[in-house]
Amino acid sequence: MRRLAPAVALGAAALVAVAGCGAQGTGSLGNVKLAAADAVQQSAQKAEEVTSYSADLVLDASSREKGASKIQGSMLYQSRPQLATDIKLDTLTFGGQNVPGGARAILSGETVYVKSELLSRFAGATKPWVKMPLSELDAEGQAGVRRFMDQAQQFDLAGTVKLLTASKDVKAVGTETVGGVDTTHYSGTFPVAEAAQLLDPAKREKLQEEFSRxxxxxxxxxxxxxxxxxxVTLGGSEQDMTFSLTAFFKGFNEPVEITAPPADQVGDLPEHRGGN
Known part of the structure; x- marks a missing residue:
């Protein structure tokens, strides 16, 4: 059984870090006028029905302790016939240190394929891609990859928009064109503690961990x-930490092509430990 190297687990986590009532104002969706809170609820319901999409993502974060970090990339997502994602991170910077070559991860069924110069260096991989099937990992490694899979699901379109329904102050602020499409713009805040209660226990714990401060x-x-x-944009600040996430979504329910890398480009996770 292989043990998931700390560097691998760290890389997997980095790849994913990149997915009410009593409100005021009304918005216009089609020819129907909706209160802002109802519009957000309806948007969350529509998001639940989406089985595939593509997205462009940008995450900026900074803290006095860790410095500035930035993740920028894109992803393809499908939930049927099985969960699959293809995440490409062109920019990957932590604490002001750039990760050369960025990173890419393909999740298909029970297997994660990761491509990263940094990962290859620490794990001693001999092929551009590293394959991490759950069946070949020990208990700790399986837990790490499952956390990766849970995060991919947690930060999907439906999960993200669902959090917004915990808002008690959302309001419509105008109409704007996004990606050539007419939209209504809503703005508000949501309490992390209440939003977390909308998720199942496993995802709730992860959300509270991500937004602990x-x-x-x-x-x-x-x-x-x-x-x-x-x-969708999310942002916040607390004490010495600030973050801002922006996600553009498109291609709803359109076919997406998510395939495993060519076999001759894929190597197994090395038997020896890395990062210890």
Whole structure:
């Protein structure tokens, strides 16, 4: 059984770090006028029905302790016939240190394929891609990869928009064009503690961990005439830490092509430990 090297687990986590009532204002979706809170609820319901999409993602974060970090890339997502994602990170910077070559991860069924110069260096991989099937990992390694898979699901379109329904102050702030599509712009905040209760226990724990130092998250949502979320931003600050996430969504329910890398480009996770 292989043990997942700390460097591998760290790389996998980095790859994924990149997915109410009583509100004021109204928005226009199609020819129907909706209260802002109802519009967000409807957008969350529509997001639940989406089985595939593509997204462009940008995450900026900074803290006095760790410095500035930036993740920028894109992803393909499908939930049927099985969960699969293809995440490409063109920019990957932590604490002001750039990760050369960025990174890419393909999750297909019970297997994660990772491509990263940094990962190859620490893990001693001999092929561009490293394959991590759960069946070949020990208990600790399996837990690490499952956390990766859980994160991929947690930060999907539906999970992200669902958090916004915990808002008690959302309001419509205007109409804007996003990616050539007319949308209504909503803005508000949601309390992390209450939003977490909308998720199942495993995802709830991860959310609370990710936002452990943030009480309230500011958000903006741009929804089209079909209530589909075209753009979502999340941001917050607490003490010495600030973060901002922007996601553009498109290609709803359109076919996506997510395939494993060519066999001759894939190597197994080396038997020896890395990072110890």
């Amino acid at each position: 943030v009480k309230d998250v500011k958000f903006d949502l741009w929804a089209d005439a079909q209530s589909l979320p075209r753009k």
